[in-house]
Amino acid sequence: MNFFLIGYMGSGKSTVGSKLAQVLDYNFIDFDDYIQSKEKKTISEIFQSKGEIYFRKIENIYLKELIEDTANTIISLGGGTPCYGNNMELIKASKHSKSIYLKASIPVLTERLFNEKGKRPLIAHIDSKEEMVEFIGKHLFERTNYYNQSDATILTDNKSIEEITEKIILELF
Ligand code: S3P
Numbered sequence: 651m652n653f654f655l656i657g658y659m660g661s662g663k664s665t666v667g668s669k670l671a672q673v674l675d676y677n678f679i680d681f682d683d684y685i686q687s688k689e690k691k692t693i694s695e696i697f698q699s700k701g702e703i704y705f706r707k708i709e710n711i712y713l714k715e716l717i718e719d720t721a722n723t724i725i726s727l728g729g730g731t732p733c734y735g736n737n738m739e740l741i742k743a744s745k746h747s748k749s750i751y752l753k754a755s756i757p758v759l760t761e762r763l764f765n766e767k768g769k770r771p772l773i774a775h776i777d778s779k780e781e782m783v784e785f786i787g788k789h790l791f792e793r794t795n796y797y798n799q800s801d802a803t804i805l806t807d808n809k810s811i812e813e814i815t816e817k818i819i820l821e822l823f
Pocket of ligand 1: 657658659660682693727728729730731769770771772
């Protein structure tokens with residue numbers, strides 16, 4: 651089995667993914683890290699030097715590669731991965747796999763992302779929390795339709811990493 655963790659930036663995909671892998675004794679891949687090591691550049695450097703369209707192109711290519719090459723792995727995707735090209739179709743069609751949407755509220759995402767925006771090129775330019783709330787609200791609205799195609803949805807507000815991990819396991823097994 652492979653499990654894909656899906657959700658907006660700052661929804662805890664990487665933290666929960668690595669905990670889930672530890673508990674289930676699965677491999678763990680953070681898809682952003684995978685792209686960074688393949689390209690030998692950080693995500694910010696890729697956006698800066700080649701632009702977002704290039705990033706979305708390689709994101710699609712590496713997703714196909716990853717799906718073909720992995721088993722027994724928890725994969726934390728990038729926040730935009732399911733929302734471009736045929737990525738969500740690839741995820742849904744991938745054999746022996748399940749996808750989980752980690753759903754966090756706009757205030758929780760805003761608090762987290764405002765402090766961690768530096769390494770995220772899509773939000774790095776936002777200088778006030780008010781602007782961040784507005785940006786996330788619109789962006790999430792555009793993306794929700796993709797995220798909602800996941801096999802399971804876990805509401806994460808006010809839950810610890812352990813509680814989220816446990817909920818995922820209860821939901822999927
Ligand atoms: C993006 C999310 C990022 C990264 C890139 C674009 C997005 O991943 O893939 O900056 O479009 O939401 P995280 O969700 O891990 O921050």
